[in-house]
Every structure is written in structure tokens, then in C-alpha cells.
Amino acid sequence: MKAWYMDSSCEDQRLPHHLDPPQYVSEEHLSGPAELGVLHWVMNADEYETDPQLKKLREERGYDYEDFITVSPDKLPNYEHKIKTFYEEHIHTDEEIRYCLDGSGYFDVRDSDDRWIRIWVEKGDMIVLPAGSYHRFTNDETNYIKAMRLFVGAPIWTPYNRPQDDHPIRASLFSNLHFQAAIRL
Numbered sequence: 001m002k003a004w005y006m007d008s009s010c011e012d013q014r015l016p017h018h019l020d021p022p023q024y025v026s027e028e029h030l031s032g033p034a035e036l037g038v039l040h041w042v043m044n045a046d047e048y049e050t051d052p053q054l055k056k057l058r059e060e061r062g063y064d065y066e067d068f069i070t071v072s073p074d075k076l077p078n079y080e081h082k083i084k085t086f087y088e089e090h091i092h093t094d095e096e097i098r099y100c101l102d103g104s105g106y107f108d109v110r111d112s113d114d115r116w117i118r119i120w121v122e123k124g125d126m127i128v129l130p131a132g133s134y135h136r137f138t139n140d141e142t143n144y145i146k147a148m149r150l151f152v153g154a155p156i157w158t159p160y161n162r163p164q165d166d167h168p169i170r171a172s173l174f175s176n177l178h179f180q181a182a183i184r185l
């Protein structure tokens, strides 16, 4: 996984959109409770069916639901519509948990100053975006990612497009981040 601040150009969303010069974002900055609360693990995607690390993580975090999605023009029905939907800035009322089993793609998240950070996930990367965090997804130039989608209980995929500043899950997100920051002091 690599992450960087994005430029504001309107060019193809599948391009990296680096600043000039590039400004990378560390994993500590992404996961820090004072910042975004984005979690990340690297696992062996070739062994996901039997991987004890994935099993333990799922048990610890209660991820008892799984399914698979391949985002590519020839594999995802209604691809053009879906890719537009994924790229609308939105929140969910639950975590967004994605384990990249093959290919690669970009999850964009807002930092605390509302600047876009682009997170590039590749095979073996698993990320968790906290409930209520503004984000979007796009394929990269390879136009191909296969991901496992995990969930606690029955999945609720509903995206709530921005603005959602008064949505109760936003208040929960901020209080969770502040609480985690306080207990780490």
C-alpha cells in the first residue's frame, strides 16, 4: 500500500494524480486515531482460504460475512454505471473492509483538512475505512481489481453521498477517533 496527496486536476480518475513533487502519506498518519483511523494489513492473498492470519483477524473483528467483487469492464455487470457510483464521494454507516486478492485500485479518503489522500491497494493489501469517513473508489490504469468484501453481520452497502455532515455516524466517527487518541496519550 502506498498513499499520497492528490492534485486537483480533472484528468482521468484512473491516473495517479500525484502532486508535483509527490507528497506521500505514511501509514502511521493514515491509521493514527488523531487523523483518519484507516487500518491496513498485508497478507498472503494466494492463501486467503486457509490463511490463519485472516481467520484470526476476522474472529477478532467479527467479520463473519464475505463476498467477492471483480471491478473490470468485462467482469462487473453495469460497469460504467458502477464505477461512477463508486467515485461519488460518500459515507457508509459501517466500516468499508476490502481485501485485495488480485490487481490494484485506489481508495481516496479525506484528511482532517478535507484534502484528498489517494490510497493505492495492491494484491495482499487489506484496508478498513471507518464508518462515516468520506471516501470514493476508482480503478487504476490496469482497470482490474478483485477484492473480498467483509462485513459484520448482514451487509448494508448503501452509500450516502456528500454532504452528510449532520449524519449521526459522522459524530460517532469523531468521538471514536478522539477517544482512541485520548487512550493512546
Ligand SMILES: CSCCC(=O)/C(O)=C/O
Binding pocket: 069, 071, 086, 096, 098, 105, 135, 136, 137, 145, 147
Ligand atoms: C474494490 S471494492 C469496490 C468499491 C466499493 O465496494 C465501494 O464501496 C467503494 O466505496
Ligand SMILES: [Fe+2]
Binding pocket: 090, 091, 092, 096, 135, 136, 159
Ligand atoms: Fe464506499
